Amino acid sequence: MLIIFVMLIMGLMLGFVGAGGAGVVIAVLSVMFGIPLHTALGTSLGAMVFTTVSGTYSHYREDNVVVKCGVVVGIFGAAGALLGAKLAGLLPAGDLKWLTGGMLFLSAFLLAIRVYFPEWIESFAQGFTAPTGARYWGAASAVGIVSGIMSGTFGIGGMPFILIGLLTVFNMPVHQAAGTTMLISLPIALFGGLGYLINGHLDFSLLAKVIAGLMTGTYIGAKFTRRLSPVILKTTMVTIPVIGGLLLLFGTVR
Template identity: 60%
Template sequence: MLIFFTMFGLGLLLGFIGAGGAGTVIALLVTVFGVPIHTALGTSLSGMIFTTLSGAFSHFREGNIVTRIGTAVGIFGAAGAFTGAKIAVFLPSNDLKCLTAGMLFLCGILFFIRFYFASTGIFSRLEPDSPPAGFRFWTAACGLGIVTGILSGTFGIGATPFIQIGLLVFFGMSIQQAAGTTMLIILPIALLGGLGYLTEGYLDAGLFLKVTAGLMSGSYMGAKFTNRLPLPFLKAAMVSVPILGGFLLLWGS
């Protein structure tokens, strides 16, 4: 039951910031509960299917999802995630833990730059005057989906910050829309990534049920607060969650 209640509390936070949260889930499973890294990756990524389904439904009801963009990016992301899961199998456990922690730190740093230094950084130069259309739309959707899908499958992190930053920069979304649409994008990524780990034997059914039940119920409730709590709090949470997960993984190495 301890795993369930831990995941429920984490789900509240993840639903609020629009994250699948696989990286933080992995960090808790490995560091606190002693689960092997490859099993934690497979279980966490598979659990995101139901976590993000719950959160996405809640965000949809709150009006935070841009369906066309989310669907397009998600389809390309699914192909990348399945490939990434196959790559992860060949990485040694210690190397995979360190690489995953490094990706989480990078996620937090990118969020920090995007939110607090956007007017002087690269993000301000990249941000479009209007959302892309036609060929530019599909190029952006394909590039964002494939890259974040491979990151998700390889490191099991869901690549939430990279997806959200891509939506903010290349599609000109608001922070609330980026949070909600990311939940839709992660659905097919988690499905194909989880399938990749399942075919390699890295999925614990009992652990999967506990993780999924806790995250799913917490995520649905957490999404209710995205539009209700102050924007500075949302930004701070988006920056802090991946960095915390990275520290946990390194601490347990």
């Protein structure tokens, strides 16, 4: 019950900022509850499947999803996530915690640029033209595989990295990039979680508790997104992965 309660509190924050929060879930499970790091990674990705479904559907209804790009990049991302899960199984927990913590800090940095300096990303993206033909498939495979490997190996959703790829490589408008990122994250989380299941690092009892807490919390937290100050929203969005990174780097994991 304690795990469900803590996940509920986390869900309130993640629902408020509209983020998947996979990295923070990993940190809390491994440091606060002593869950083996590899199991925390698999559980986090498995839970992300459920937390991204509603977001993808909502964006689709708002016409914010480029379906073809999302499906193609997502397929390559799923393959990368399976490979990433295999790579994670070869890494000792001590090394993996430093790598995952570092990725969380990098994720926070990219989110900070996105929320505080969006014009930088838009200006940078203007220098790219959307690929066509063979270049399209090459770009889709590159963005998908790289994002999938990162997500599968480190257990984080990788949404900031996918978003940057869509904005630059595919020159998408920001609103479409955000919605398509959610669609791409779905198969990545699904097959990444499957990879951890194959490797014996997915605990279904733990997964059910995490999902129950997170989904309840995110549903309630989303109601506060438009009710609180944008300053609080932006600060919380950047702070969450930083907290996760600090927990991993300075906490004890198994």
